[in-house]
Amino acid sequence: MINLSKLLFPGAAGFHGDALRFPEKSADVPPPVIVWHVTDECNLRCRHCYSGRRPGSGPDSKPAMEGAEAFRFLEYLRDNAPSALIMSGGEPMMHPMFFEFADFASRCGLSVALSTNGSMIDDHSSASIFEAGISYVGVSIDGPRDVHDRFRGTRGAFDYSVMGIKRMAARGCRTGLRVTLAKPLLPYLNEIMDAAERLPVSRICFYHFIPSGRGASDPDLIPDTAEERASVTQIIEWAERVGSERTGERRLEVLTVGDASDGVLLFKYLSNRGSDRAEAARTLISRSASRGIGEGILSVRWDGLVFPNQFDWETSLGRWTDLDEIRRRKRQNCGRGSLCVGCEWTSMCGGSLRAGLMGRCSLTE
Numbered sequence: 402m403i404n405l406s407k408l409l410f411p412g413a414a415g416f417h418g419d420a421l422r423f424p425e426k427s428a429d430v431p432p433p434v435i436v437w438h439v440t441d442e443c444n445l446r447c448r449h450c451y452s453g454r455r456p457g458s459g460p461d462s463k464p465a466m467e468g469a470e471a472f473r474f475l476e477y478l479r480d481n482a483p484s485a486l487i488m489s490g491g492e493p494m495m496h497p498m499f500f501e502f503a504d505f506a507s508r509c510g511l512s513v514a515l516s517t518n519g520s521m522i523d524d525h526s527s528a529s530i531f532e533a534g535i536s537y538v539g540v541s542i543d544g545p546r547d548v549h550d551r552f553r554g555t556r557g558a559f560d561y562s563v564m565g566i567k568r569m570a571a572r573g574c575r576t577g578l579r580v581t582l583a584k585p586l587l588p589y590l591n592e593i594m595d596a597a598e599r600l601p602v603s604r605i606c607f608y609h610f611i612p613s614g615r616g617a618s619d620p621d622l623i624p625d626t627a628e629e630r631a632s633v634t635q636i637i638e639w640a641e642r643v644g645s646e647r648t649g650e651r652r653l654e655v656l657t658v659g660d661a662s663d664g665v666l667l668f669k670y671l672s673n674r675g676s677d678r679a680e681a682a683r684t685l686i687s688r689s690a691s692r693g694i695g696e697g698i699l700s701v702r703w704d705g706l707v708f709p710n711q712f713d714w715e716t717s718l719g720r721w722t723d724l725d726e727i728r729r730r731k732r733q734n735c736g737r738g739s740l741c742v743g744c745e746w747t748s749m750c751g752g753s754l755r756a757g758l759m760g761r762c763s764l765t766e
């Protein structure tokens with residue numbers, strides 16, 4: 402996760418999660434964030450979904466953990482304090498015990514975030530989310546109304562999601578947007594940025610598209626490397642403008658996810674302009690370089706299996722009951738593959754997730 406806003410303005414006040422992303426020295430490396438894919442069920446049919454299953458479908462579809470095991474898992478997290486717990490899916494609110502899990506997790510002292518398509522946040526459920534102690538709600542948006550609805554396979558999905566954001570913000574919850582940089586959506590980046598400035602959100606995360614789940618069967622979703630570079634540069638330019646215009650409580654935090662080489666791209670952006678912020682950014686970028694498997698993030702699937710991240714469902718590391726062992730294992734290379742060997746930017750980048758999973762780097766190609 403590359404916090405463009407922090408890197409563009411290294412001297413500005415910190416953001417929520419800075420300690421996680423920019424640890425001072427190796428001894429301070431925080432425990433991983435746990436993404437718990439509570440269920441694979443979903444009420445939408447998004448074209449780019451990294452989970453992408455319908456209830457009961459798919460040859461490797463496994464049932465979600467029973468409630469008793471799920472509570473034992475949360476008790477384990479309580480005793481082994483991850484940096485945060487992100488409840489994701491599928492659509493996590495589809496799980497009949499979602500609120501009980503969230504409430505229990507927050508009462509255990511965990512920092513609980515919700516990653517949702519937003520379509521199930523009505524007046525009643527927004528109150529329940531707030532009362533369950535969920536501290537952050539990230540809602541996925543793909544573009545303007547018609548594009549979003551088409552991509553999500555459901556008419557009205559955009560309006561429901563926007564209403565969901567407004568309802569959570571009105572209750573005093575931190576809210577943000579999640580945007581996937583799939584090729585057909587790149588022409589709509591400006592509209593998405595405009596929406597982010599209008600909506601009551603404090604954060605926007607741009608996820609690089611990594612083929613997985615349903616999205617793996619649609620090669621038309623993959624941008625070419627020039628498009629990837631251009632889109633990230635567009636986002637950096639916007640983040641710089643927004644960062645200089647919106648300060649204090651109005652600040653908007655802009656991040657990218659899935660490609661650590663974006664930090665290098667930002668460093669080059671500042672250097673090429675002769676910015677006196679470039680060297681401070683370089684220091685921060687190096688501190689946020691990709692870490693080994695299990696160090697920054699781990700995904701726990703609905704059936705209790707653990708994976709390195711939410712895009713790689715091929716490499717099970719064990720069950721959640723093996724988490725101690727998974728974290729104890731010798732630090733592995735980030736799994737970024739041979740592409741990164743000898744790269745001049747390795748110390749700043751650490752090797753990106755996409756370089757490992759897709760065998761490509763938009764910075765060096």
Ligand code: SF4
Pocket residue numbers: 661662665737740741744745746747750751752753756762763764765
């Ligand atoms: S080749 Fe690897 S280390 Fe170099 S910039 Fe690309 S992802 Fe990072």
